[in-house]
Amino acid sequence: MAYTEDDLKKELETKEYEYGFYTDIESDTFPVGLNEDIVRAISKKKNEPQWMTDWRLEAFRMWEQMEEPEWANVQYEKPNFQDISYYSAPNKKPKYESLDEVDPELLDTFKKLGISLDEQKKLAGVAVDIVMDSVSVATTFKETLAEKGIIFCSISEAIQEHSELVKKYIGSVVPQKDNFYAALNSAVFSDGSFCYIPKGVRCPMELSTYFRINQAGTGQFERTLVVADQGSYVSYLEGCTAPSRDENQLHAAVVELIALDDAEIKYSTVQNWYPGNAEGKGGVFNFVTKRGLCETNAKISWTQVETGSAVTWKYPSCVLKGNHSVGEFYSIAVTNNYQQADTGTKMIHLGKNTKSTIISKGISAGKSQNSYRGLVQINSRATNARNFSQCDSLLMGNECGAHTFPYIEAKNKTAQIEHEATTSKIGEDQIFYCNQRGIDTEKAIALIVNGFSKEVLNKLPMEFAVEAQKLLEISLEGSVG
Amino acid sequence: MELKEKLVSSFLAFENTVDIDTSVHDIRSHAIKVFEEKGFPTKKEEAWKYTSLNSILKHDYSIFPKEENALEFTDIKKYILYDLDTYKIVFIDGKYSSHLSETTHDKIDVCLMSSALTHDRYKPIIDNYFNTVAREDGITSLNTAFSSEGAYIYISKNKLADKPIQIIHFSTGTESAQLLQPRNLIVVEENSHVQIIERHQSLTDNPVLTNSVTEIFVDKRAHIDYYKIQNDHENASLIDNTFIQQQAQSIASVHTFAFGGNVTRNNLNFYQKGEGIDSILNGITIIEGKQHVDHNTLVHHTEPNCESHQDYKGIFDEKSTGVFNGKIIVNKKAQKTNAFQSNNNILLSDKATINSKPQLEIFADDVKCSHGCTIGQLDEQALFYMRSRGIGKKEARALLMYAFANNVLESVKIPQLKQRINKLIANKLGVDIGFDV
Numbered sequence: 041m042a043y044t045e046d047d048l049k050k051e052l053e054t055k056e057y058e059y060g061f062y063t064d065i066e067s068d069t070f071p072v073g074l075n076e077d078i079v080r081a082i083s084k085k086k087n088e089p090q091w092m093t094d095w096r097l098e099a100f101r102m103w104e105q106m107e108e109p110e111w112a113n114v115q116y117e118k119p120n121f122q123d124i125s126y127y128s129a130p131n132k133k134p135k136y137e138s139l140d141e142v143d144p145e146l147l148d149t150f151k152k153l154g155i156s157l158d159e160q161k162k163l164a165g166v167a168v169d170i171v172m173d174s175v176s177v178a179t180t181f182k183e184t185l186a187e188k189g190i191i192f193c194s195i196s197e198a199i200q201e202h203s204e205l206v207k208k209y210i211g212s213v214v215p216q217k218d219n220f221y222a223a224l225n226s227a228v229f230s231d232g233s234f235c236y237i238p239k240g241v242r243c244p245m246e247l248s249t250y251f252r253i254n255q256a257g258t259g260q261f262e263r264t265l266v267v268a269d270q271g272s273y274v275s276y277l278e279g280c281t282a283p284s285r286d287e288n289q290l291h292a293a294v295v296e297l298i299a300l301d302d303a304e305i306k307y308s309t310v311q312n313w314y315p316g317n318a319e320g321k322g323g324v325f326n327f328v329t330k331r332g333l334c335e336t337n338a339k340i341s342w343t344q345v346e347t348g349s350a351v352t353w354k355y356p357s358c359v360l361k362g363n364h365s366v367g368e369f370y371s372i373a374v375t376n377n378y379q380q381a382d383t384g385t386k387m388i389h390l391g392k393n394t395k396s397t398i399i400s401k402g403i404s405a406g407k408s409q410n411s412y413r414g415l416v417q418i419n420s421r422a423t424n425a426r427n428f429s430q431c432d433s434l435l436m437g438n439e440c441g442a443h444t445f446p447y448i449e450a451k452n453k454t455a456q457i458e459h460e461a462t463t464s465k466i467g468e469d470q471i472f473y474c475n476q477r478g479i480d481t482e483k484a485i486a487l488i489v490n491g492f493s494k495e496v497l498n499k500l501p502m503e504f505a506v507e508a509q510k511l512l513e514i515s516l517e518g519s520v521g
Numbered sequence: 522m523e524l525k526e527k528l529v530s531s532f533l534a535f536e537n538t539v540d541i542d543t544s545v546h547d548i549r550s551h552a553i554k555v556f557e558e559k560g561f562p563t564k565k566e567e568a569w570k571y572t573s574l575n576s577i578l579k580h581d582y583s584i585f586p587k588e589e590n591a592l593e594f595t596d597i598k599k600y601i602l603y604d605l606d607t608y609k610i611v612f613i614d615g616k617y618s619s620h621l622s623e624t625t626h627d628k629i630d631v632c633l634m635s636s637a638l639t640h641d642r643y644k645p646i647i648d649n650y651f652n653t654v655a656r657e658d659g660i661t662s663l664n665t666a667f668s669s670e671g672a673y674i675y676i677s678k679n680k681l682a683d684k685p686i687q688i689i690h691f692s693t694g695t696e697s698a699q700l701l702q703p704r705n706l707i708v709v710e711e712n713s714h715v716q717i718i719e720r721h722q723s724l725t726d727n728p729v730l731t732n733s734v735t736e737i738f739v740d741k742r743a744h745i746d747y748y749k750i751q752n753d754h755e756n757a758s759l760i761d762n763t764f765i766q767q768q769a770q771s772i773a774s775v776h777t778f779a780f781g782g783n784v785t786r787n788n789l790n791f792y793q794k795g796e797g798i799d800s801i802l803n804g805i806t807i808i809e810g811k812q813h814v815d816h817n818t819l820v821h822h823t824e825p826n827c828e829s830h831q832d833y834k835g836i837f838d839e840k841s842t843g844v845f846n847g848k849i850i851v852n853k854k855a856q857k858t859n860a861f862q863s864n865n866n867i868l869l870s871d872k873a874t875i876n877s878k879p880q881l882e883i884f885a886d887d888v889k890c891s892h893g894c895t896i897g898q899l900d901e902q903a904l905f906y907m908r909s910r911g912i913g914k915k916e917a918r919a920l921l922m923y924a925f926a927n928n929v930l931e932s933v934k935i936p937q938l939k940q941r942i943n944k945l946i947a948n949k950l951g952v953d954i955g956f957d958v
Contacts, residue, residue, distance in 0.1 A: 111567065418896075420871055435886035438853055448877040450896045453868035457896040459879070465886040 073122045076100060079227050082126060086196045089203060099216035099226030106220045113411040113443055114380040116351045119290045119325060126228045126261070184244075191236040192247055195263050198234035205236055209267050213296040213333045213359065221292040221353075222329040225261045229294070232263035237272035237303070246501050248277035262293040268303035268338075275306040275501055289314075289324045291349075297332030297340055301362065304339040305332065308500055309356075312348035320378025320407070323350025330354065336362030336391070343499045346373040346381060355413065357386035360394035360422075367396040370496040375408030375440070384414035384445075389422040389455075398429040401493050404440035411443040418455040425452060431461040434492055524578050529557050531584050532666060538585075539669055545638055548652050552665035559659035571844040571876040572815040577758045577784050580728045582700035584667070586615030590693045592724075594621065600722045601689055605937040607718070608686045610672045614693055615701045617670065629682055629715075634671035634704055646675055650708055654736050654764040654792060661762050661788075664734040668704035671733075674715065675708045676743075682715040685935060690733075692757070694725025705735040709743040716935060720750045723757035728783075735763045739771040741795065746934055747773070749787070752780040752945055755810060762788045769795025769824075776933060777804040778942055779814045780949055790819045791829065793855075798827040803929045805942075806835040806843055807922075807949045815844035822855040831862040834926045837873040846878045847892070853884040862892035867899065867925060919950040 070078060079100045083093040108118055185192050191202055198206050216226040237243055268274050278295075291313060299305045307330075316323025326349035332340035342356040358367030369385040387396035396416065404410040412431045433442035444461045466488050474484035490497075497505060532553045539546065561578060562569040590613055601609065608631045611621040617633055624632045630643075637643040638651075652668075655661050672688045692699050709715055723729045739745050751759060759782055765773050779785050791800045806814045820829040835843045845864045866875045879892040899921050907917035923946065930946075933939040947953065 433881075433883070435883070435888075438856070438884075438886045440886070441882065441884040443883065444879075444881040444892070446877075446879060446894070448875070448894055448896065450866070450868060450875045450877075451871075451873075453871050453873065453898060455868065455896055456898070457894070459877075459892075459894040461879070461881060461892050463881060463883050463888060463890040465888075 070125050072125045074100075074124070074126055074228065078126055082228055082230065086199070088196075088199055091207060092199055095211070095216070096227050099223050100228075102217040103220065103223035103227055106217070106223055108220050112353050112382040113409065113413070113445070114351050114353060114382050116325065116380070121224070124290060126230070188241050188244065189238040190241060190243055191234065193234055195229070195232040195234045195265060198265075202234070202236065205267065206234065206265065209296070209298055210263075210265055211296075213298060213331045214294050214329050219329060221327040222294050225263060225292050225294045225329070229261045229263035232265070232293070234264075235266045235274065235276065237268045237274045239269045240271040241269075242272065243274040246275045246277050260289075260291050260293070262291075264293070264295040265298075266296070266305060266307070267298045268300060268305050270300045271302040273304045276308070277501065278307070278309045291324055291326045291328070293328045293330075295328070295330040295356075297330075299332065299334050299338035299340050299365075301335045302337045303335075304341075306341045306501075307332070307343070307356070309342075309344040309346075310500075311344065311346045311352075314350075315348045315377065315379050316350040318377050318406075320350070323379070324348065325350060326352045326354060328354040330356035331359065331386075332357070332367070333359045334362055334365035334367060334391075334394075337364045338362055339366040339368070341368040341370070341499070342385065343370045343496065344372070344383075345496070345500070346371065346383060349381070350379060352379075352381040352383055354383045355385055357388070358396065359388045359390065360396065360425075361390045363391040364393045365391055366394070369396075369398045369400070370499045371400045372403070372493045372496045373401070373410055373412075374403045375405070375410045377406040377408060379406075379408040381409070382411040382413055384412045386415040387417070387427060388415075389418045389425040389427070391422060393424045394422055395426045396428075398427070398431070399495050400429075400431040401496055402431070402433040402442055403436065403489065403492070404433070404442050405436040407439045409441045409443070411445060412461070413445040413447075415447040416449070416457060416459070417447075418450045418452050418457065420451040422452050423454045425455045427455075427457045427459075429457075429459040431459075432492070433461070433463040434489070435463065435465045524580075524582060525556075525560050528584060528663065528667075529553065535585070535667055535669075540639060543638075544648060545651060545668075549666050549668065552652075552657075552662040555657055555662040556659055556666055559662065562659055568817060568846065571842075571846070572784065572786055572813065574760075574784070577728070577730055580698040580730070582698045582728075582730060583696040584700050586701075587695055590614055590695050592618070592621065592691060592693065596724070597621065597689075597691060597722075600691075600720065601687060602718065602937055602941060605935070606684050608684060610686070610688050612670070612690045612703065614691070614695060614699060615670060615703070629677065629680055630673065630675040631682075631686055632673050634673045634706060635669055637673040637706065638669065643673070643675075646708060647706075650736065650738055651706060652736070654738070654766045655734055655762070656764065656790070660732060660760055661734055664702045664704055664732050664762065667702050668734070671704040671706070673706050674717070676710060676713040676715050678710040678712060680710070680713045682713070685716040685718060685938075688717065688719045690721045690731065692723045692725060692727075692729045694723075694727040696727065698728045699730070701729065701731045701733075703731070703733045705733070707735065707737045707745070709737075709739050709745050711740045712742045713740075714744040716746045716748075718748045718750065718935075718938060721753055721757070721759055723754035725754070726756055729754070729757040730760070731758070732760045733762065735761075737763065737765040737773070739765065739767045739773050741768045742770045743768075744772045745774070747775045748933065748935075748938060749775065749777045750780075750942070750945075751778060751782055751785055751814075753782040753785075755781070755783055755812070757782050758784040760786045760788070762790075764790045764792070765800075766792045766794055767798045767800065770797040771795070772799045772801070774801035774803070774932070776929070777802075777816065778945070779804065779806040779808065779816075780945055781808060781812055782814075783811075784813045784815075786815045786817065788817045790821075792821050793823055793827050793829075796824045796826045798824070800827075800829040801932070802829070802831040802833075803932055804833040804835075805926045805929050805946075806833070806837075807926075807946065808836075808841040808843070809838035811840050813842045813844075816846065817844075818847045820849050820860065822849070822851045822858045822860060824854065825856045825858070827855065828859045829861070831864075832929055833864045834929055835864075835866040835875065836869065836922055836925070837866065837875060838869040840870070840872040842874045842876070844876045844878075845894075846880075848880045848882065849890060849892070851881075851883045851885050851888055851890060856885050856887040858885065858888040858890065860888070860890040864892075864894045865925070866894075866896045867922065868896060869898075915950075916952050919947070919952040922950060
């Protein structure tokens with residue numbers, strides 16, 4: 041029997057979320073609802089200094105004045121912010137030095153995710169700072185990093201121990217009142233990662249964090265802050281999987297990157313939150329604010345593979361403030377069933393001779409909607425700015441949609457901007473060509489989709505590319521080889 | 522008084538001047554309510570993000586045209602294509618000027634909206650088409666509410682309009698500020714063909730705001746070419762709303778030449794209602810000073826096997842602002858659609874701004890859709906090459922810009938018009954080279 045596109049479609053629809061399981065760990069959860077007391081309580085619970093509490097409260101007061109944005113090309117039932125518990129932490133949390141001390145149940149969870157710590161430890165020197173239900177419970181390779189003077193820890197720890205650095209940089213790229221979800225995050229963020237690379241240091245390993253949503257009804261509000269001091273380099277990986285749930289879960293993270301003069305930050309994400317079932321029920325809402333600031337000669341590169349979440353709303357951006365700075369954005373967004381993704385980037389050119397590249401690949405299948413929304417802004421003082429954008433969409437089946445909303449604003453005559461977008465389906469002639477050469481339709485589709493996304497997959501670090509492939513398979517089982 | 526309130530309260534006075542016991546008037550009454558509710562668009566609306574009407578709405582516009590201000594042919598000769606035999610519908614300050622016009626009822630109808638709205642013989646056409654494709658946004662509803670005058674063109678089945686039609690609006694400054702709201706209806710029946718040239722021209726320093734609505738219906742296998750020339754006075758603003766509905770296998774092309782004016786906004790909407798349709802949208806924008814030109818296009822593909830081609834070129838100098846906001850929607854049913862959109866811009870000054878937003882919304886999988894947008898400068902090497910061969914700097918730049926805009930110009934099908942536009946471009950670029958075709 042020949043494998044046709046219809047078969048693939050059927051398979052895609054029935055393919056259940058493999059990683060849908062639930063770990064039972066006692067956690068101490070706050071009562072649902074949000075008010076100033078809750079914000080104070082979170083801060084107190086984490087034993088934060090006064091300035092941090094004030095900062096959170098300031099954000100909360102701004103958030104109260106703001107309205108949930110509606111401009112994105114997505115439709116969903118708005119979460120009730122008074123129905124969410126804003127803090128939950130695994131109960132037993134001694135600091136582990138070795139894996140043997142870690143709760144076996146937790147280790148098991150990670151094994152199911154295919155990222156077991158012991159394997160990770162052996163593999164390619166990846167240090168893993170695991171965020172399980174908002175609080176960091178295991179940190180490895182810390183000593184190795186400490187030798188180089190690199191700080192890589194949870195943000196709550198950083199607030200205690202490196203309070204000067206956090207105070208200086210937090211909110212400097214994404215201010216509290218930046219947008220509705222950034223304000224919410226600023227007020228209630230439970231934990232996250234902090235990373236500081238000192239001057240001239242090249243981080244010897246890929247830093248990575250895995251996020252999971254575990255407790256029913258717990259929204260996750262992660263806060264990540266990466267500071268690369270002058271002349272340093274770091275590659276940071278972030279990946280997520282979440283257990284299957286019927287009620288919608290909210291994920292509103294903020295990621296801030298600061299690349300000082302001559303520094304380079306490479307930030308890669310593989311996102312695989314639970315997308316909801318084939319009827320579009322359940323799934324995670326992913327409303328993320330990610331932004332990086334480049335000083336002179338600095339470079340920030342965002343790479344993302346988005347396969348999960350019921351609703352995604354995410355625009356990793358670069359503010360190219362310094363002269364000669366470079367911003368890059370490589371993205372694959374795959375949507376299936378009733379998933380909706382509105383994702384893209386913003387490149388704000390402020391400095392002279394700044395360059396940016398945008399490569400965005402959207403693949404829509406099932407009844408999903410996939411939008412690219414991007415802004416390229418050249419300010420009047422940004423002479424010789426250069427931008428190249430390419431957005432390609434691939435449609436599988438005739439019930440999905442692909443949309444492109446690029447905004448291009450140029451205020452300088454020396455700007456050179458190119459933008460191109462195409463939308464197409466997998467050509468019958470392409471499949472025919474493969475069939476002719478003995479490649480069956482399933483493999484042919486895999487080959488074509490793989491080729492379509494290759495430009496972006498190539499940008500992922502080696503260790504991550506393998507996992508990215510794995511996650512893509514869940515979304516488009518049978519179509520990615 | 523705010524302009525909006527003034528307009529709403531003037532509606533009662535307007536009702537005294539027209540027959541209110543008609544179905545058209547029901548449409549008007551509804552439209553004024555819509556306008557009252559929605560008002561003028563603000564920058565908060567996504568479609569008006571880059572264009573603010575605040576500066577042009579602050580004038581105290583007089584809403585109703587006064588008595589006809591007689592113009593002689595010699596006064597206006599340079600604004601019309603006089604070396605070409607055409608039908609002409611000329612309006613002066615919103616009033617029809619019979620002695621400058623040349624209309625017809627011979628086989629085709631080229632006449633006035635005011636007579637089409639009042640005479641029974643046009644009633645079937647008006648009932649069938651009037652305000653059926655225009656959108657219900659604030660600015661269009663405002664025009665609909667006060668719709669009484671404009672051009673009415675009806676080409677019945679299997680007819681070839683024997684010569685092009687010019688629609689020209691003059692404003693003479695008899696009022697300190699004038700609001701003009703022409704309403705045009707153009708119906709091209711099966712297998713027919715027509716060419717139309719539209720121009721708005723202010724002859725005064727007084728501010729003029731034109732809020733024009735044109736509805737065009739192109740029936741099966743019919744063909745229309747529409748040329749808009751916008752080379753107006755620096756105090757004249759134009760909001761042009763054009764809605765085109767096409768039936769199977771028809772071809773409609775709209776060329777917009779935006780060479781000046783205060784604020785120019787072109788809302789150009791194509792709705793495809795059959796198979797095998799071709800829609801063509803071309804534009805050249807060359808502006809300087811503080812001028813602002815905004816092209817807002819929509820092509821809605823609803824049926825299979827259709828095409829659309831958009832090509833907009835812009836050259837922006839001094840403190841001018843250019844906006845391109847193009848949207849292509851492909852419905853699920855519209856398989857095998859080919860939709861192309863291209864927007865190329867040249868910035869000549871650091872004070873000039875371009876905002877470009879080419880959008881695609883696609884719900885069908887078997888389509889070829891692409892858009893491209895570029896912003897760049899004149900090629901220094903090409904300039905050097907020409908100058909080293911004795912071509913002056915200005916001329917060399919003009920040649921390059923001319924070449925940049927050329928493929929849009931090439932698609933103009935009326936030779937005299939093409940020549941005229943060539944001349945306008947040469948003037949614009951301040952050179953005296955004969956770019957004759």
